[in-house]
Amino acid sequence: MRRYGWTIPALALGLLAAGCILTSGQIQVSFDLPNFTANSATGIDGATIDLNSQKEYQDNKEKLKDLSDLAVLGKFTNNSSSAVNVEVWMTTTPSSHLTESALMNDPTRVKLWGPFQVGPSATKVIDWNASAQLFTTAGKAALLSEAKGDGNFSLYAVGPAGVAYDFGVANGALVLVIDVGI
Amino acid sequence: MRRSLTLTLFALILASGAAQAGPVGDISVGVFGGLSIPVLQDVSTSSFSPGDAFGATGSQFGMRAAIHAIPVITFEPYYAKSKYKDRDETIGGITYTRKGFDGKSYGLNAILGKPEGTGIHFFPYVGIGKTKLERTGQEINKTGYNFGLGLGISPAPKLSVQVRGEFAMVATGDTSRKFTNATVGLSYSLASGKGSK
Numbered sequence: 001m002r003r004y005g006w007t008i009p010a011l012a013l014g015l016l017a018a019g020c021i022l023t024s025g026q027i028q029v030s031f032d033l034p035n036f037t038a039n040s041a042t043g044i045d046g047a048t049i050d051l052n053s054q055k056e057y058q059d060n061k062e063k064l065k066d067l068s069d070l071a072v073l074g075k076f077t078n079n080s081s082s083a084v085n086v087e088v089w090m091t092t093t094p095s096s097h098l099t100e101s102a103l104m105n106d107p108t109r110v111k112l113w114g115p116f117q118v119g120p121s122a123t124k125v126i127d128w129n130a131s132a133q134l135f136t137t138a139g140k141a142a143l144l145s146e147a148k149g150d151g152n153f154s155l156y157a158v159g160p161a162g163v164a165y166d167f168g169v170a171n172g173a174l175v176l177v178i179d180v181g182i
Numbered sequence: 183m184r185r186s187l188t189l190t191l192f193a194l195i196l197a198s199g200a201a202q203a204g205p206v207g208d209i210s211v212g213v214f215g216g217l218s219i220p221v222l223q224d225v226s227t228s229s230f231s232p233g234d235a236f237g238a239t240g241s242q243f244g245m246r247a248a249i250h251a252i253p254v255i256t257f258e259p260y261y262a263k264s265k266y267k268d269r270d271e272t273i274g275g276i277t278y279t280r281k282g283f284d285g286k287s288y289g290l291n292a293i294l295g296k297p298e299g300t301g302i303h304f305f306p307y308v309g310i311g312k313t314k315l316e317r318t319g320q321e322i323n324k325t326g327y328n329f330g331l332g333l334g335i336s337p338a339p340k341l342s343v344q345v346r347g348e349f350a351m352v353a354t355g356d357t358s359r360k361f362t363n364a365t366v367g368l369s370y371s372l373a374s375g376k377g378s379k
Binding site: 022029068129130173177 | 275
């Protein structure tokens with residue numbers, strides 16, 4: 001005991017020294033999105049998000065370490081007679097583009113999510129698990145940067161470039177699970 | 183008063199573990215299973231109540247071998263699998279389901295004393311290992327740490343029943359995914375080392 005008895009308390013103390021690792025958690029923050037419409041002929045809608053508008057984010061912003069889980073949720077309605085692959089793009093500075101070409105000319109644009117396919121003239125509620133898989137690496141990094149930065153950016157739902165599309169998104173939400181040190 | 187009671191209890195646990203030191207060279211193998219509960223994971227702070235700190239109860243099972251290689255300390259390699267429940271949540275008027283994690287972990291515990299042995303005895307332990315947590319769209323494969331307290335009872339020669347309560351976490355950078363585990367295990371002594379009866 002005299003020779004080895006110190007081992008367990010020493011290991012336990014080492015574990016406790018990890019401090020912040022122990023006193024941390026994953027907090028879920030949901031942002032309701034306005035209804036989007038996107039039409040290759042008539043134009044697109046965007047939504048500017050201010051993460052600071054959510055108390056949960058505001059309370060934990062300084063302690064935010066990482067994004068643990070993400071999802072774009074909502075009900076997607078394809079008004080076209082051909083299938084559409086929906087993509088969500090963000091501009092890291094707030095914007096109000098009305099056309100896909102204007103969005104694609106924005107130097108701060110990043111593809112965030114997608115493609116999510118909706119069949120011809122169909123309405124589909126996305127599955128959370130499927131949505132979590134559709135985030136791009138660049139999109140995750142941009143979202144983390146925004147979450148750690150000013151928290152102000154714009155989101156757009158569009159169809160693939162050069163293809164006719166007409167769809168809407170209702171009951172949309174952006175869900176972030178943030179890793180915070182407590 | 184409460185502080186001295188806690189210190190006394192801690193000293194008794196350490197003494198109990200040390201008293202079960204036993205002979206060097208003993209090896210036993212066993213299986214275990216029980217409950218695993220996520221702690222402070224995916225919580226909503228806007229409607230937080232203390233009960234929300236604990237997620238839906240999952241399960242854990244695995245196998246381990248206790249090797250009494252040096253006096254006082256028993257080394258225990260382990261392998262465990264865990265499964266956590268799916269979570270339903272209504273967002274924007276639509277109910278969604280987020281899949282729970284499936285976990286696999288392996289590692290090494292250092293136990294003060296021996297988990298096996300005669301009579302009823304307590305044994306504290308700490309451990310380190312590798313844990314992989316997976317669910318659709320998310321994978322965490324990081325170093326895990328755990329510490330806990332076990333209660334050992336020997337109902338028959340070479341057999342030991344152990345009840346353990348532990349706190350486990352998977353380090354994810356500056357933060358961690360945390361769990362509390364409560365398991366029951368059964369071990370069988372394979373070989374007795376030098377000095378065993």
